[in-house]
Amino acid sequence: MTTTDFTTSVPYREVPDRNGRLYRIGETDRDIMGRPRWTMVLFPWMGMLGISSSEYAFTSAEDTLHEAHLWNSGHIFWLMGVWIFFQAAVAFPAGQLRESGKLPARYAMMLGALGTLLGYLSLAFAPHVIVAYIGFGMFSGIGAGLVYATCVNMVGKWYPERKGGKTGMVNGGFAYGSVPFVFLFTSYMDLSNYETVLVFVGVTCCTVVAVAGWFFKDPPKNWWPAHVDPLKVSDDPRIVRALAKNPPAVKQYTPREAARTPVLWMMWFCLLCTAGINIFGIAMQVPFGKEMGFAGGIVATAMSLKAIVNGTGRGVIGWISDRYGRRNTLVIVCIVLGCSQFGVFFSGNMGSMPFFLICSMVSGFGGGAIFPLFAAMTADYFGENNNASNYGMVYSSKLISGLVGSGVGAVVVSAWGYGGAFALAGSIGLGSAVLALFLRAPGRPSAKRVVPNPHPIGEEMA
Template identity: 85%
Template sequence: MTTTDAPAGAPYREVRDRNGRVYRIGERDRDILGRPRWTMVLLPWVGMMGISSSEYAFTSAEDTLHDAHLWSSGHIFWLLGVWVFFQAAVGFPAGKLRESGRLPARNAMMLGALGTFLGYLSLAFAPHVAVAYIGFGAFSGMGAGLVYATCVNMVGKWYPERKGGKTGLVNGGFAYGSVPFVFLFTAYLDLSNYQVVLVSVGAVLLMVVASAGWFFKDPPKNWWPEHVDPLSVSDDPRIRRALAKNPPAVKQYTPAEAARTPVLWMMWFCLLCTAGINIFGIAFQVPFGKDMGFAGGIVATAMSLKAIVNGTGRGVIGWISDRYGRRNTLIFVCLVLGSAQIGVLVSGTLQSLPFFLICSMVSGFGGGAIFPLFAAMTADFFGENNNATNYGMVYSSKLVSGLVGSGLGAVVVGAWDYRGAFVLAGGIGFFSAVLAVFLRQPGRPAARAIQPNPRPISREAM
């Protein structure tokens, strides 16, 4: 391990660990930001809440949009699928632009805020469903993708030593920020007011996202908090435990290097499966509950509870993964997600409202927990410097999962009914748990593969 002093006058120095990874230490968060770094958890959290309603509350407006525009239910589900497609598609190019310096974090947030507003504007006034596909599906989806990629990767850069809980908290805003709008669209949205309500919601969210994004700032490359020594064991038990269970990446992988590792594409496929189950639940829980005889208000409550637990679970699971390891936690989450799909089906078939609400919340927990796990795991495996692009590659699996979970999900429900669709979703969850077993940090040998030195150096011989 070596230390390299920075040029004279610089308030930091760079150190290297035994793997050659560089850490920039000596600068406090206040030196860079002018304020404490916890603000770069709070502001991304607010930004994420501002984009959540487009995914989690959209299907609550299904009946009104159908009556107002005469769009079929198939169009509603495919609109959500297209939104998810573009939200995921923008992640990789946005990451490249962000890390090259051509798209500052503040500009990305401003564009995201504008896209969110255009989405609601098109839902309110679209003269044809094609306009909704462009305005809501494409513009709102890309706007949400810009905000999502910027917020999630920002917090990981500011908390490289203990990113799981913080990433989970920020990621949680993507779910429970939608709760007021689920109730608003279910209880108050109708033919007499839908245009005013949708435009008003879009304008409010425009201001929320833009206001939060105005204060965004990235730390320097390789930055490490000055109170945590990256070359020695920390005195803080929380940091010591988190780094032991989730050691930093052996080096800062470029996107090209990360793409050459098999584990990145295993992560891509695992996220494809689990995100598809999550989107399937978002799209079909409300119509399934109504078909099973539950009142519309009850179904809206179930969806709200799902969103709340989805968001809360993202923060809790991040904290759990800091304690017990990202991979072990992911295996557990996949098993929970698969079991919950079977539970939703059984509870609806039995028309057991308490069981339905519980299974809905469990499904929300599992569906939400996967995203912060993969975001933190990508930084753990490939480093923070290029995490926006590397996670963009992993997150691009949502390009497919959105269309599979929503659009293709409608096809499966039509062919196999809800029973076959929910059983298939549960089986995919269990398969994902098996796949997660094989996810390991690239470049770091397994502990059992390290052979002891047959001739150790004795202190007495020195």
């Protein structure tokens, strides 16, 4: 399969809505890139599969890396924290470069593929833990950040009228793509083959990301599907329902304008809390399960189920948010995420394997669902044109949540035990649900503040 860049001019027009927002209509997806736009769901999904193992499967390799390189367990958790730090740190500058045209999507994906490969090579052959921090923590983290920011924002640009489910599906690849690697690291990799396994995983993931990225192409600014009139009510009930529950942004906010709105920083803090809980669960579930006496196979199964449900939840929650509204769905997800932390601890403390697996899956669902919700909500509130930069600002909260959830989480466990740590995580999740109630799209008046016309049309005046 090859891509073709079309240079022939296709008639289009830009029409404004009542808020002055422009919509570029008249061009189809095939006019722009020579193929249907569903391919820009498939290829971003593949790209997310390629980077998922670095976060969701990494802690499953803890024992082997500890024995092979004589790294203590603290280094493992801080390596993950550093990886997440750089993965989040690159989101905003990558968005700026992408939207300025200085970093095309295809090049961003190729750099991401290279970073992924360097990360696994450093884990396999690092002569010192510092090399692993640079190779895996920094290079692989930056590469994953480039891929993540490019994939998530790409699909929203191609589906501006119904972005929730599509964004969720692509985002889901970031979790369930790690499932085979969880079992590979837990059940197969050991001191005799760890270098071969890590090189194999690095080459495989690099290839998947590079192949997917080769087909990436952005739509024009303000593009809207030709078959959907943004100024009229659509005949498709799915589009009508999605736009009614999640209206388009009143205008295309620049990053500077978005940063001046309080709601962006409320979203930033809410994602900080919920992402921290998610990362805490990823980092601590394996050692917690082992300490509670569960066999390694059970722990690996629990982690795999968590990743599967985490990924599936991202797609399902996007579809649900299209039907019932992004903010309402986020409130429910925060409640589920908070309550599940208490469930994971009590199930492990009781030694109940079925209950532990169920709570792990519920926690994975809540932890995964938050990311596509915030990605789609950012586009809903601030527009699609600058979504890579605007979502980069919101997503930058993961700079802190990664270090808090993984590294600081290990410190809290040492000081308070697993009971205190899981109780704190659960309480933060419930507090996030309260904060989510106050999220409102900027520039759009509340229904309670709309004053009826005292002289409606048709009223006879004396």
